[in-house]
Amino acid sequence: MSPPGVARFIASLFPNVDKSTCRLLDAGAGMGALSAAFLERCVAGELEFTSLAVDAYEFDEVLLDGLRETLVGYAGRLPLSARVLSGDFVEQAVSSLGLWGGPRYSHAILNPPYKKIQSHSRHRLLLRQAGIETSNMYSAFVALALALLEDGGQLVAIIPRSFCNGPYFRPFRNFLLARAAIRHIHLFAARDQAFKADGVLQENLILRLERGAIQGPVTVSTSTDDSFADYLEHVHPFERIVVPGDPERFIHIPISPEAPAHEALPGLDHKLAALGLEVSTGPVVDFRLRDWLRDQPGPDTVPLLYPGHFRAGRLVWPLADARKPNAIVQHDETAKWLYPSGCYCVTRRLSSKEEKHRIVAGVVDPALLPGASALGFENHLNVFHQGRHGLPELLVLGLAAFLNSGIADAQFRRFNGHTQVNATDLRRMVYPNRDLLFELGAWAKTRGDRVLAEVDDKLETLLA
Ligand SMILES: C[S@@+](CC[C@H](N)C(=O)[O-])C[C@H]1O[C@@H](n2cnc3c(N)ncnc32)[C@H](O)[C@@H]1O
Numbered sequence: 001m002s003p004p005g006v007a008r009f010i011a012s013l014f015p016n017v018d019k020s021t022c023r024l025l026d027a028g029a030g031m032g033a034l035s036a037a038f039l040e041r042c043v044a045g046e047l048e049f050t051s052l053a054v055d056a057y058e059f060d061e062v063l064l065d066g067l068r069e070t071l072v073g074y075a076g077r078l079p080l081s082a083r084v085l086s087g088d089f090v091e092q093a094v095s096s097l098g099l100w101g102g103p104r105y106s107h108a109i110l111n112p113p114y115k116k117i118q119s120h121s122r123h124r125l126l127l128r129q130a131g132i133e134t135s136n137m138y139s140a141f142v143a144l145a146l147a148l149l150e151d152g153g154q155l156v157a158i159i160p161r162s163f164c165n166g167p168y169f170r171p172f173r174n175f176l177l178a179r180a181a182i183r184h185i186h187l188f189a190a191r192d193q194a195f196k197a198d199g200v201l202q203e204n205l206i207l208r209l210e211r212g213a214i215q216g217p218v219t220v221s222t223s224t225d226d227s228f229a230d231y232l233e234h235v236h237p238f239e240r241i242v243v244p245g246d247p248e249r250f251i252h253i254p255i256s257p258e259a260p261a262h263e264a265l266p267g268l269d270h271k272l273a274a275l276g277l278e279v280s281t282g283p284v285v286d287f288r289l290r291d292w293l294r295d296q297p298g299p300d301t302v303p304l305l306y307p308g309h310f311r312a313g314r315l316v317w318p319l320a321d322a323r324k325p326n327a328i329v330q331h332d333e334t335a336k337w338l339y340p341s342g343c344y345c346v347t348r349r350l351s352s353k354e355e356k357h358r359i360v361a362g363v364v365d366p367a368l369l370p371g372a373s374a375l376g377f378e379n380h381l382n383v384f385h386q387g388r389h390g391l392p393e394l395l396v397l398g399l400a401a402f403l404n405s406g407i408a409d410a411q412f413r414r415f416n417g418h419t420q421v422n423a424t425d426l427r428r429m430v431y432p433n434r435d436l437l438f439e440l441g442a443w444a445k446t447r448g449d450r451v452l453a454e455v456d457d458k459l460e461t462l463l464a
Helices: 004-012 033-043 061-075 089-100 122-129 137-147 167-179 393-403 406-415 423-428 434-463
Strands: 021-027 051-058 080-086 105-110 149-160 180-188 204-211 218-223 232-236 268-270 278-281 301-305 327-329 338-340 344-348 361-364 374-377 381-385
Touching (some): 004 033, 004 149, 021 033, 033 061, 051 089, 089 122, 122 137, 137 149, 137 167, 137 204, 278 423, 344 393, 381 423, 393 406, 406 423, 406 434
Parallel strands (some): 051 080, 180 218, 301 374
Antiparallel strands (some): 301 327, 338 374
């Protein structure tokens, strides 16, 4: 349920537009915390309507009495008619949209449920009927609410950040951007590294959309927690939020007014493909190849590398206290999962919240794997390669130094709010050109353990 401070903030984002009638949708209304915060603003005269109608949908029967009570509490104070609609919002919204284009709301306020929608479930099929392709309940609720809004209608929702990037949410992003303008995004984020934003809130954002409106600049605000004590906002051109021409339509969320490092540094302008490089997820999925894995290397095996084999970016192999296998049998059956021996840059697919940077890169130095003719990369690693072959050593050192930099981290965080670093994300990023990566690699070779501490200064001079 929405805490009162969050509910008040969500309601505060609705502008006082010139409208006599308000038809408010609260889908997944719970006990009505969000509707109540909205109606409080009407009572206070901050939002002015001559008539108000609220439709509150709630699935959980236990909450219905409480929800009715909340809404009835406002009937004497406002020209309000309120309906509590029990049952499944998805079902009701899809059937009314199909039958008569649905009711038309002027406002929607949502803190929807978060739950995966399985690919062959009834919900998935229902949503498809309404032209909505999405795999989570929260995006389904937002899409349906948007479909039920009239032109100029306002929607404010608190939802996970995960829809901003990642291939699964692409149809949802397209649906949203085709129908509405993004007006405001609020993040629970700490600007100062010394403070951490609230853990649970940090995964979420608050979004205000305006149906059928022309997209203009977007307000991005931040606060560390739901007291909003350190609230700060900046206005950004939309091109900084969704990069023109981006087929993925990732939604970037800049948290400071300055142009992000990679925009400010003119030398940072190459996509991986332009560098002739590729990145892939490690193909060895250990539980599928269990019979071919070995704790320690033997005469018929080649090295199998897990994230645990990299300590501060350096390869340590084999590990004596192997909690994971160190090797994979080289055989016709395993050949297609292996890379030829060579020098590679790898990154971990999962970083922990405590880690300073989201991207943690390491170097596979073939000199540390004597005699190996091939290599297995486990599925929790991403591998940079060229046509499934290794890369020149200095290029790998430069790439790893760049990926471990604060500049790369800042760029990455603008479009990815979680701790997973997938190959798609790495393909989205911009890199220094090949010559600069070689130069950075040559520098990194001489700096040894000091690379991490010094790489940002070095990059600033190289890229300026
Ligand atoms: C995260 S809670 C938010 C409640 C309330 N909006 C608030 O902010 O306090 C989501 C609510 O959606 C309800 N819900 C879940 N699935 C639903 C469905 N298919 N149709 C209607 N309501 C649903 C849950 O019972 C829960 O009360």
